[in-house]
Amino acid sequence: MLDHVEPIAAQPIEPFSTEHESFKSTKPETLGRFVGKHFIYTYENGWHYETYIRSAYSADFRIHSGLLTGRWVTDTKVHLVRITDDICKMSWCEPTGTCVSLLFNLGNRRMHGTIFFPQWIAKNPKEAIVHENEHDAEMQAFRNAGPTYPTMVIDEFADISFMEDCGTENNKVIACSSTELPKGYASRKN
Ligand code: FER
Numbered sequence: 001m002l003d004h005v006e007p008i009a010a011q012p013i014e015p016f017s018t019e020h021e022s023f024k025s026t027k028p029e030t031l032g033r034f035v036g037k038h039f040i041y042t043y044e045n046g047w048h049y050e051t052y053i054r055s056a057y058s059a060d061f062r063i064h065s066g067l068l069t070g071r072w073v074t075d076t077k078v079h080l081v082r083i084t085d086d087i088c089k090m091s092w093c094e095p096t097g098t099c100v101s102l103l104f105n106l107g108n109r110r111m112h113g114t115i116f117f118p119q120w121i122a123k124n125p126k127e128a129i130v131h132e133n134e135h136d137a138e139m140q141a142f143r144n145a146g147p148t149y150p151t152m153v154i155d156e157f158a159d160i161s162f163m164e165d166c167g168t169e170n171n172k173v174i175a176c177s178s179t180e181l182p183k184g185y186a187s188r189k190n
Contacts, residue, residue, distance in 0.1 A: 016095035016140055018077040028056035030082040038173050039104065040064075040162035040186055041111055047156070048186060049113075051090075051102070052166060052173040056080055059090060060174035064186045067117075067125045070179050073132040074171075095136055096121060096128050097143040109160040117152040120145065131177065161189045 028035075038052045047066030053059050054075060062072040078092040086107035093099045097118040104111045120142055121128055127142055166173045178186065 016136065016143075018092075021077075021079070023057065023079060025081050026056055026079060027082070031056045031080060031088065033085070033106065034080065034082065034088040034104070036165045036167050036170075037104070037106070038162075038164050038166045039111070039160050040188070041158040041160045043113065043156040043158040045154070045156050049158070050174065050178075050186065052170070053078075053080065053090070054170065054173075055168050059092075062174050062178050064178045067121075068129055070129045070177050071132070072174060072177050074174060075133070095132065095139040095143060097146075097148060098128075104160070106163070109163065111158050111160055112156070113158065114153065114155040117154065118143065118146065118148040119150055119152065120147060122152040161187075163190065 035053055035056055038050075040048075040050045042048045043066075045066075048064035049066070050062045050064060051059055052061070057077060057080065058075050059078045059080075060072075060074040060076070063069055073094070076092060076094065078090045080088060080090045083089055083103070087103060087105045089101065089103045091099075091101040098121060099116040100113065102111060102113045124142075128139065130139075132139055
């Protein structure tokens with residue numbers, strides 16, 4: 001049945017890049033309320049995450065609990081769009097091959113996240129528990145070794161327990177692993 005399908009030739013292994021992504025949906029002039037926001041939130045499955053929107057095109061995050069407790073990433077390129085005055089959506093792929101799409105509602109302090117984990121992360125989450133920026137080549141090697149499939153899709157709602165404005169390109173917001181933070185940091189509520 002698939003006789004007409006040519007086998008795909010082995011592809012050269014590409015380093016991670018977002019150069020092929022257009023970012024044309026991103027309209028920085030509509031994102032004033034969202035850029036600079038720092039959120040701490042807990043998914044209904046108990047996973048506790050933190051995100052900082054550092055610019056209209058980039059974000060930092062840190063994982064306090066869940067499959068990848070201790071993982072953190074700074075200045076990852078994201079696609080951020082305004083949905084309504086209260087709601088924004090942010091989507092991106094990581095060098096690991098994990099893809100993420102998050103919707104934040106500042107009005108009711110709820111969010112919804114969809115995470116698409118490649119199978120290698122589902123099997124071996126420990127390998128990705130690093131400050132990713134310092135382990136790019138290693139993460140790309142794991143991504144290329146795979147397997148990708150079956151993708152583990154996690155889709156969960158979360159309550160935002162802490163929300164503040166930190167301005168743009170603030171390197172102090174997320175600057176260490178969750179395991180190095182003072183006690184009580186992530187349980188703050190406002
Ligand atoms: C989130 C859910 C998942 C999030 C990040 C991820 C920034 C995952 C990223 C990864 O493991 O690479 O809410 O917030």
